[in-house]
Amino acid sequence: MWRYVLKRVLLALPVLLGVSVVVFVAIRLIPGDPAQIMAGQAATEEVVRQIRQSLGLDQPLPVQYLYFLRNVVRGDLGRSLFNGAPVVEELGQRFPRTVRLALASIVVASLIGVPAGILAATRHLSWLDTLVMLVALVGVSMPVFWLGLNLILVFSVRLQWVPAFGYETWRHLLLPSVTLGAASAAIVARMTRSSMLEVLGQDYIRTARAKGLAERVVVNRHALRNALIPVVTVLGLQLGTLLSGAVLTETVFAWPGIGRLLVDAVLARDYPIIQGATLLIAATFVALNLAVDLLYGLLDPRIRYE
Amino acid sequence: MLNKSGAGESTSKGGWSVRSLLLVSVAAVLAVAVGLPAAGGPATSAPQAGGTLIIGRGVDSVTLSPYASASPDAEVISHVAETLYQLTPEGRIEPLLAERLPQMSPDGRSMTIRLRRGIRFHDGTPFDAAAVKWNFDFILNPENRAPFRAILLGEVTGVDVVDAYTVRLNLRRPFVPLLAHLTHDFLAIHSPTAVQRAGGMRPPTGEPYGRQPVGTGPFRFREWVRGDRIVLERNPDYWGPRKPLLDQVVFRAIPDDGARVLALEGGQIHVAVRVPPRETTRLALNRALRIDRTSSVRTIYIAFNNQKPPFTDARVRQAFNYAVNKRAIVQTVLGGAARVSDAPISPGIVGYAPIQPGGWPYDVDRAKRLLAEAGHGGGLNVTLLHPTGRYVQDAAVAAAVQAQLRAAGINARLQTMEWAAYLSFTNQPVDRTPVEMFMLGWGTVTGDADYGLFSLFHSSQWAPAGFNRFFYRNPQVDQLLEEARAITDPARRAATYKQAMELIWRDAPWLFLHSESQVTGLRREVQGLVVHPTERVLAHTAWLAR
Numbered sequence: 132m133w134r135y136v137l138k139r140v141l142l143a144l145p146v147l148l149g150v151s152v153v154v155f156v157a158i159r160l161i162p163g164d165p166a167q168i169m170a171g172q173a174a175t176e177e178v179v180r181q182i183r184q185s186l187g188l189d190q191p192l193p194v195q196y197l198y199f200l201r202n203v204v205r206g207d208l209g210r211s212l213f214n215g216a217p218v219v220e221e222l223g224q225r226f227p228r229t230v231r232l233a234l235a236s237i238v239v240a241s242l243i244g245v246p247a248g249i250l251a252a253t254r255h256l257s258w259l260d261t262l263v264m265l266v267a268l269v270g271v272s273m274p275v276f277w278l279g280l281n282l283i284l285v286f287s288v289r290l291q292w293v294p295a296f297g298y299e300t301w302r303h304l305l306l307p308s309v310t311l312g313a314a315s316a317a318i319v320a321r322m323t324r325s326s327m328l329e330v331l332g333q334d335y336i337r338t339a340r341a342k343g344l345a346e347r348v349v350v351n352r353h354a355l356r357n358a359l360i361p362v363v364t365v366l367g368l369q370l371g372t373l374l375s376g377a378v379l380t381e382t383v384f385a386w387p388g389i390g391r392l393l394v395d396a397v398l399a400r401d402y403p404i405i406q407g408a409t410l411l412i413a414a415t416f417v418a419l420n421l422a423v424d425l426l427y428g429l430l431d432p433r434i435r436y437e
Numbered sequence: 438m439l440n441k442s443g444a445g446e447s448t449s450k451g452g453w454s455v456r457s458l459l460l461v462s463v464a465a466v467l468a469v470a471v472g473l474p475a476a477g478g479p480a481t482s483a484p485q486a487g488g489t490l491i492i493g494r495g496v497d498s499v500t501l502s503p504y505a506s507a508s509p510d511a512e513v514i515s516h517v518a519e520t521l522y523q524l525t526p527e528g529r530i531e532p533l534l535a536e537r538l539p540q541m542s543p544d545g546r547s548m549t550i551r552l553r554r555g556i557r558f559h560d561g562t563p564f565d566a567a568a569v570k571w572n573f574d575f576i577l578n579p580e581n582r583a584p585f586r587a588i589l590l591g592e593v594t595g596v597d598v599v600d601a602y603t604v605r606l607n608l609r610r611p612f613v614p615l616l617a618h619l620t621h622d623f624l625a626i627h628s629p630t631a632v633q634r635a636g637g638m639r640p641p642t643g644e645p646y647g648r649q650p651v652g653t654g655p656f657r658f659r660e661w662v663r664g665d666r667i668v669l670e671r672n673p674d675y676w677g678p679r680k681p682l683l684d685q686v687v688f689r690a691i692p693d694d695g696a697r698v699l700a701l702e703g704g705q706i707h708v709a710v711r712v713p714p715r716e717t718t719r720l721a722l723n724r725a726l727r728i729d730r731t732s733s734v735r736t737i738y739i740a741f742n743n744q745k746p747p748f749t750d751a752r753v754r755q756a757f758n759y760a761v762n763k764r765a766i767v768q769t770v771l772g773g774a775a776r777v778s779d780a781p782i783s784p785g786i787v788g789y790a791p792i793q794p795g796g797w798p799y800d801v802d803r804a805k806r807l808l809a810e811a812g813h814g815g816g817l818n819v820t821l822l823h824p825t826g827r828y829v830q831d832a833a834v835a836a837a838v839q840a841q842l843r844a845a846g847i848n849a850r851l852q853t854m855e856w857a858a859y860l861s862f863t864n865q866p867v868d869r870t871p872v873e874m875f876m877l878g879w880g881t882v883t884g885d886a887d888y889g890l891f892s893l894f895h896s897s898q899w900a901p902a903g904f905n906r907f908f909y910r911n912p913q914v915d916q917l918l919e920e921a922r923a924i925t926d927p928a929r930r931a932a933t934y935k936q937a938m939e940l941i942w943r944d945a946p947w948l949f950l951h952s953e954s955q956v957t958g959l960r961r962e963v964q965g966l967v968v969h970p971t972e973r974v975l976a977h978t979a980w981l982a983r
Contacts, residue, residue, distance in 0.1 A: 163857035167864065169641055170506065170584050176901045181582045182641045214499050215644030216663065224663070280695050288703035295700045296691055298665070385691040385700075387664035395664075400857055 209403035229388035239312030248323025270317030367423030502643030518652025545611030558628035617885030714772030740907035788886025
């Protein structure tokens with residue numbers, strides 16, 4: 132298995148390289164000059180030119196890229212064009228906050244989605260099943276913004292149970308993780324339900340029932356473990372999406388994570404931050420995919436990696 | 438005795454039915470509630486020390502060094518580092534770190550400033566002429582690339598130390614607006630020792646000193662968590678006569694307008710800046726809150742490309758002004774939180790005078806006549822470029838303008854782009870730019886007309902060298918603006934600016950719109966907070982009533 136892991140890691144390198152090239156070129160092609168933005172409306176052309184020069188933006192593109200690559204290998208992702216802070220430092224501060232939020236949201240999504248899906252599957256075609264699917268549909272269709280603001284209004288402003296914004300304590304985590312988790316929960320619920328239904332229709336389940344086992348045992352011991360395999364995949368992919376920073380949630384709750392960092396950086400044309408953040412997110416995705424595949428192998432004994 | 442058969446049907450001993458009892462008690466409660474004086478904390482009681490004031494704004498600062506370039510930076514800097522002179526909210530210039538107003542030499546080419554004595558920076562080093570010179574030298578040195586050097590200190594050639602507490606600024610030629618420029622927070626005096634100890638200030642962002650400023654102000658810098666909050670703490674040794682009362686001032690960044698308002702309602706922040714106009718009606722009903730409306734020095738306008746037909750014809754430009762009902766836009770789109778422009782700059786600025794009281798008249802028929810005269814009787818097709826989310830309700834204002842222009846036979850196509858791209862797009866030189874009409878704002882943050890007029894209307898300032906992005910040229914105006922820079926007599930100077938503005942108004946290089954109002958939400962216990970027309974919330978003399 133370790134050879135497999137090594138192979139995957141080596142394959143990741145060209146992927147990351149490709150990502151870095153695409154991002155590097157793309158952000159420099161879109162209109163908007165970071166030197167102009169930094170200098171502000173009132174600055175003269177002379178000042179803008181000087182800023183551009185001091186940032187090395189007047190060099191030809193391939194030269195800029197090679198500098199970037201050389202620095203990345205040394206572990207230096209450069210400095211923010213906008214405030215001069217080292218990119219590694221900014222990412223190091225912001226990314227863990229997004230990780231906390233993403234993990235909490237996945238927990239919420241699992242705690243709500245999996246039992247809901249099982250319930251729907253075991254009560255297939257009953258009113259409970261329809262209800263769960265309806266709620267799931269609403270959950271997936273609800274705009275994150277709307278849900279977040281309403282949760283703040285009810286639980287923070289009116290009931291004063293939790294703070295409206297900020298990220299310091301576990302209480303701050305509640306509303307944003309529910310907001311983010313809601314949409315994921317809906318997807319997880321649907322996936323769990325369909326996977327359970329498929330497994331429950333298998334022959335070995337029929338055998339288990341024929342043996343006289345209690346339904347609860349049939350579901351929990353025989354069906355669930357196999358049904359959860361695709362659910363794990365979905366959860367892993369959801370986590371990947373969440374880790375790339377749920378910008379809307381981070382904006383509504385003033386959660387200073389990597390999503391907002393990236394969007395603000397794009398709006399300000401802060402090239403080093405954009406490059407560093409996308410590289411980090413791409414690497415995370417790759418790692419997460421690998422983890423999910425390995426987990427898959429653990430759960431399903433039929434799968435072996437060479 | 439109550440009958441079990443139902444409320445309202447039975448009566449108790451005194452002749453009161455349950456239902457009427459209920460109605461009376463509800464009415465009584467309502468009467469008491471309504472009759473209560475506007476609750477919301479104690480009335481004007483004496484100022485109390487202590488507490489932490491939390492101010493919610495939409496963005497975080499970028500740098501707190503002289504490399505700052507926007508008002509969120511100036512706002513925080515002004516609490517920590519002070520300028521030689523300050524601009525009061527009413528538009529007066531008063532000495533701050535200077536002892537008194539400066540002395541000008543007869544030829545107007547040197548300004549002597551006497552500094553206050555006995556002041557120390559937060560790091561204990563003394564504030565003196567050497568420190569002032571150090572700060573100015575830094576900015577004046579072109580190698581340091583301070584972004585505002587040319588605009589604020591363009592005419593200054595150097596600074597001399599006359600004695601321990603006197604400095605002299607030497608000028609290339611007389612430049613009266615210099616005093617107003619000295620009130621600008623980007624020229625605040627920082628501790629030279631602190632800058633060196635922090636490792637200096639590197640262009641273009643002033644790192645690393647820019648992260649932890651040290652000045653002479655009523656508050657000391659404590660902490661900055663980027664993207665989240667800046668914490669300032671009281672300076673117990675503040676030299677000024679009005680000592681700071683708050684223990685701490687915290688600036689928090691809450692980007693979403695709605696979330697910021699909710700945080701105010703929930704009591705998590707004390708002050709919310711830039712409250713959207715649509716929220717004010719609802720918030721006004723909340724007894725725990727107060728809405729403050731202060732004018733801003735920011736003028737919003739739609740500029741024409743004065744060098745591109747059809748806008749080369751003054752009649753067309755004037756027609757557009759007649760066709761738009763600015764009052765209606767201010768009332769409906771902006772909820773009354775703006776002031777229709779009656780001059781190219783906003784009130785409160787030295788040199789302002791109302792050029793057309795009430796603003797450009799709304800007269801659709803006159804607009805159509807002018808267009809016909811100019812040969813566009815059959816209608817006109819133009820493209821109106823506007824930003825989205827940069828100014829208050831900018832997209833909605835553009836849509837309203839478009840709708841109104843239609844009545845005059847003008848078909849305006851709206852085009853928007855994101856701010857960074859917008860800045861570049863509208864900054865192209867005259868021979869390359871495709872832009873016909875575009876919306877922009879300009880804040881005359883020095884409080885002096887020169888900054889708002891010369892930078893925009895002088896023909897030497899054509900983009901991309903300067904900020905005259907609409908390529909206006911009037912040699913008479915040029916001359917008047919140049920002259921005004923050297924006139925020391927305030928009355929004569931004001932008259933010169935008035936003359937220049939009258940010419941500009943008649944030329945109509947813009948569709949004059951409005952000056953923004955700042956709508957700030959405050960919890961009632963906040964007292965003494967100043968919302969300054971230069972778009973800064975100042976907590977120097979603020980306190981929290983309990």
